[in-house]
Amino acid sequence: MNKHQPTLLVTGGAGFIGSNFITYFMKKYPDKLLLNVDKLTYAGTKENLNEVENLKNYHFIHGDIADEQLIKAIFNDYNIDGVIHFAAESHVDRSIKDATEFVRSNVLGTMVLLQAARSDWVKKGVLTERRFHQISTDEVYGSLGETGKFNETTPYDPRNPYSASKASANMLAKSFGYTYEMNVVISSSSNNYGPRQHEEKLIPTIISKALSGESIPIYGDGKNIRDWLYVGDHCIALDQIYHRAAPQEIYNIGGNNEKTNIEIAEKICEILDEIEPDIKEKFSLTSFKDLITYTEDRLGHDRRYAVDDTKLRKDLGWDATEPLASGIRKTVEWYVNKWKLPTP
Ligand SMILES: NC(=O)c1ccc[n+]([C@@H]2O[C@H](COP(=O)([O-])OP(=O)(O)OC[C@H]3O[C@@H](n4cnc5c(N)ncnc54)[C@H](O)[C@@H]3O)[C@@H](O)[C@H]2O)c1
Structure with missing residues (x-):
């Protein structure tokens, strides 16, 4: 260089x-x-x-x-x-x-x-x-x-x-x-x-817990909203x-894409039900959703975030193009591949 x-x-x-x-x-x-x-x-x-x-x-x-x-x-x-x-x-x-x-x-x-x-x-x-x-x-x-x-x-x-x-x-x-x-x-x-988010964050946690048949922790009532x-x-x-x-x-x-945490968890579980039926069966689950468990809420948990990005769209012509459904699916598939699941 x-x-x-x-x-x-x-x-x-x-x-x-x-x-x-x-x-x-x-x-x-x-x-x-x-x-x-x-x-x-x-x-x-x-x-x-x-x-x-x-x-x-x-x-x-x-x-x-x-x-x-x-x-x-x-x-x-x-x-x-x-x-x-x-x-x-x-x-x-x-x-x-x-x-x-x-x-x-x-x-x-x-x-x-x-x-x-x-x-x-x-x-x-x-x-x-x-x-x-x-x-x-x-x-x-x-x-x-x-x-x-x-x-x-x-x-x-x-x-x-x-x-x-x-x-x-x-x-x-x-x-x-x-x-x-x-x-x-x-x-x-x-x-x-x-892809590449650390496992401690919400979406990778949901995927990794589901794939290992452990309970999927969701804070409070699961209704906190994130965009x-x-x-x-x-x-x-x-x-x-x-x-x-x-x-x-x-x-x-x-x-x-404003969604509650529980909506995100359920969406991921539905995708996993479809793409990993053998693992679901291995843990005797009707759906990965069976693993969702509500836990004590995070201290000071912010209820809702939503962002107005009109200024960026107007000034620079940017727009988000990835629909949530396909983005989540790609993300789930990426983690599944990364963790090279052992065949059940
Ligand atoms: N993840 C999100 O949803 C999100 C949303 C909005 C903004 N952000 C912001 O985007 C940035 C990146 O977030 P992320 O999710 O990729 O975080 P991350 O935790 O995945 O990565 C942070 C990186 O910073 C490095 N780092 C931490 N402290 C450092 C230090 N003192 N010196 C040098 N390197 C250090 C870490 O090694 C790591 O590689 C952060 O500033 C975060 O606040 C994140």
Whole structure:
């Protein structure tokens, strides 16, 4: 890799969304140099990047975004012409148990990146040209009642330590845009689903528990609502926002697929009933739905998220194209193949 050539810095690219994004991006821009910095926490793995790891224009550094020396050295050593910042601790339940890593990686890590980028780009006289894209979540807006949607002007109202750390990071990014005229954009998306998500998250948990004949845990009454966005659609939106949004813009990215958790669980079970009848029989189940078990609710569980992404559709012409039914089916099939089920 020629370190003088303009290079896109991606953080957290060994995780779920980051790895889908890098794979998509490197196919679409085969000549662009891309550097991925990832700490490889329990949530990240180099296996997620098998498709790109041998490309000459892809480079990986195993490191922590909160490590100021390392991040400064990266900006010194490479010609970083933009940052897309995914790296974060991302699981709400873990943040409820202990928020320390969430503040360190999500807040301090974002600040270290912003400062290193700003300092390098000021030195080179390119501050306003180079872009810092902060990847965020609709969870920063808090929780909705039965109606309404979050738009880009909805005030932040985070309700758990994860969303509080993401809101803090966004506010730092926004402040660097206003204070120093850094070219910052922030995109907040709804719940992503698709291949390569860590097993602790709702959809992979439902699939793995079902396939092993264990109870499928669903919080509370199962009626918490999330809007679901296929990760491939998210990657396309990020590409458009990174390349085309005006400085300081904020965009919401939604899937227009509001579903209760129990609806998602039942849908997955129906697909598994159809594609894995032998496993269903092995566990003497009428349907995988028999395994669904309601558990004590998550502390401070946000009731409903829904995203208004009219602005993104109008300004950049993006639209989510993957219907939930086919997206969920593809996702289930991907996990079934990945876990190479033993024949019953
Ligand atoms: N998954 C979703 O539904 C969703 C929705 C909206 C926004 N987001 C945001 O998108 C981003 C990616 O989410 P994800 O689901 O892919 O997360 P993930 O947990 O699957 O991956 C996070 C990646 O970041 C890396 N990482 C964590 N701390 C790091 C640190 N200090 N230094 C370097 N690397 C570090 C991990 O090793 C991992 O590879 C996050 O910022 C998250 O807040 C996620």
